[in-house]
Amino acid sequence: MCDWCEKYGDGYERWYFNPANYARRLYKIRREEAEASGVEANPQAAGGMAVIGPDFQEARDRGDLEKMQEIKQKAEAASWLTHFGQVITLDEALKIADMIYPIGLMTCSCRRSMQGYPVEENFTCMGMGPGMYKWERWPDTYRGGMHYLTPDEAKEVITKLNKRGLVQTVFTFGTPYLAGLCNCDYPDCAFIRTTVDFDIKLLWKGHYVAKIDPELCTGCASCVSRCQFKALNYSPSKNMAYIDQFQCFGCGLCVTECDQGAISLVERAKLPALANVW
């Protein structure tokens, strides 16, 4: 079982379907706690955590496993308390868009900091809940402004971004307060990159695992470019796609791309060896 569902699900199937985790009450708690501990309650400052400093890279370079483990544990503990993400499927993202109001379309700070994307090319990120009414406090975080979306508009944008190849994720801002619905890819999403490159779990895998039907896969390989987690490749010997299910994050991008309907999502919880692989 997913730790977060157990802790914050409150009877709902998933913790991110529990409306209480998007509520104003948590937003206020987060702000008070953050400010009481001397931290500015600014989402961008929280986002910077996904970049692990040179200490870790140096430790890895010299093969210092103990130091790596120490940095990893510290980074994960801090992230899980304040700002971390989990991969969700397109269907789950669409369901969230119907649950939460307001939803705002904004520019992605990860892509801005890794590639310096101009504002007009960078509207790929979504913020949810009461915090969105106060975006003007942080003009740098919300460069390009906040575009409020109706639930139908939000669903349309999410579907379009999925089509483009971006992975849907939810993010906490003071766990369990959920306020980010991001659309991410490797290598410019700081969370995907840190998680995949360093095995520091700032982005949790989703509740599903992709599975190929060998009867239906024609080996067209159109799914291969969709995987942002290095879990999917084309096998010439089998003339088929191959999915490493232990590496799969369950985003379903390969599923939505397959014209043959050869890829499906199965529940992680139903596979004993994967049930606790997050």
Place this chain on the structure above:
Amino acid sequence: MLPTITVDDEKCADPLSCRKCLLICQTHVLGLGTSVGVQKYRETDPQYFVVRGVRFDKCTGCMDCVEVCPNNAIQVSFNEGGAR
């Protein structure tokens, strides 16, 4: 082996609009930050944006960023001890 990447901020006046080094890097090693942090109620002036090495572990030492920089602001070297 990790590189030492240094950027001369005085030579690199407006990385947010130039971003040649960010775009040419095959492995997206470099990142963009500001020297003043994130400020409440104020958008950061472009002159305070800085380029820094971020994903040192992915630097191959190709020197494309060094060569593409119109102001010769970037230096990359590989020494014992690496990074930063």
